[in-house]
Amino acid sequence: MNVEGAVTSDRQLVRLLQMGVVLEEVVEARASKHYESLAADDDAEVDPAIAELLADARAESADHRQRLEGLIDRFDADTIPFDRIQGLVEERYSQAPPGSFDDVLYDQLHGEESAYKFYDDLIAAVEESEAGFDVDRAHLLSTLAALRDEEEAGVREVTQLMSGEP
Amino acid sequence: MNGADGYLKSIYLLCREADGPAATGAVADAVGVSPASANEMVGKLEAAGLADHEKYVGVTLTDEGIRRARAALETYCVLERFLATALEVDAYRAEARQMQPVVDGTVAGRLDLIVERRPECPDCFLVDDDRCAHLVGPDDGSV
Numbered sequence: 001m002n003v004e005g006a007v008t009s010d011r012q013l014v015r016l017l018q019m020g021v022v023l024e025e026v027v028e029a030r031a032s033k034h035y036e037s038l039a040a041d042d043d044a045e046v047d048p049a050i051a052e053l054l055a056d057a058r059a060e061s062a063d064h065r066q067r068l069e070g071l072i073d074r075f076d077a078d079t080i081p082f083d084r085i086q087g088l089v090e091e092r093y094s095q096a097p098p099g100s101f102d103d104v105l106y107d108q109l110h111g112e113e114s115a116y117k118f119y120d121d122l123i124a125a126v127e128e129s130e131a132g133f134d135v136d137r138a139h140l141l142s143t144l145a146a147l148r149d150e151e152e153a154g155v156r157e158v159t160q161l162m163s164g165e166p
Numbered sequence: 167m168n169g170a171d172g173y174l175k176s177i178y179l180l181c182r183e184a185d186g187p188a189a190t191g192a193v194a195d196a197v198g199v200s201p202a203s204a205n206e207m208v209g210k211l212e213a214a215g216l217a218d219h220e221k222y223v224g225v226t227l228t229d230e231g232i233r234r235a236r237a238a239l240e241t242y243c244v245l246e247r248f249l250a251t252a253l254e255v256d257a258y259r260a261e262a263r264q265m266q267p268v269v270d271g272t273v274a275g276r277l278d279l280i281v282e283r284r285p286e287c288p289d290c291f292l293v294d295d296d297r298c299a300h301l302v303g304p305d306d307g308s309v
């Protein structure tokens with residue numbers, strides 16, 4: 001990433017952290033809707049592996065959101081309320097619900113991959129920056145790296161499930 | 167999205183407005199860099215097969231350049247709409263420009279799930295205002 005892609009101010013960093021919160025909230029809200037949607041289908045029983053995946057995704061996203069909010073708090077800035085994003089997700093979800101188990105898995109994969117890409121780019125943008133931030137740089141980078149690694153593990157889990165590997 | 171995509175977006179919009187090549191000086195103004203920086207990037211885009219540059223005429227995009235530019239413009243629209251509607255940021259244009267080089271199209275694709283972008287995007291983008299045509303509300307342009 002070039003210098004143009006560096007994070008240059010606290011304000012820009014906070015906006016990107018807020019974007020991270022929203023990405024996690026979208027995963028959390030869509031995982032809930034997926035489960036409701038699959039469970040409501042009387043003709044098909046929810047695969048226990050998919051049910052577990054969705055439950056794990058909800059829990060992990062909630063945890064990631066809280067860790068991001070811990071960073072945002074240090075800037076004395078506001079987070080983005082979950083119910084606001086949940087409302088936006090539900091509004092759009094009803095217009096294009098998943099048609100099958102595969103659609104649900106692809107959506108989960110997309111969520112994990114985009115979160116991984118987001119954290120990876122943000123880490124590069126912070127490392128590229130010469131700006132001083134109102135948060136300890138080492139703590140910021142280690143938190144983001146841990147989140148990125150967990151998203152990477154999530155991508156592997158969904159991929160394994162899609163390929164039928166144990 | 168990286169820095170090159172910001173240039174592609176500006177060249178695409180300038181060519182659309184002019185219905186012909188874009189002057190590199192106008193590209194520099196649109197991106198907010200010096201003419202020398204714009205010339206350097208145009209050379210890189212040409213080397214990558216994304217643009218054609220003719221001296222004293224201007225720069226146009228190849229088919230692949232146009233495809234990338236439209237994708238970049240859609241990402242930019244997602245960012246503006248995300249900032250304006252989900253985060254309720256008043257200065258959404260200025261902040262979208264700042265975030266543009268850091269946010270990849272994959273990430274924007276995820277945000278697109280909540281921003282209600284129009285099917286005609288990016289053809290409805292307002293070049294003079296540098297914003298999504300369907301966004302209303304305050305934007306003082308400052309950060």
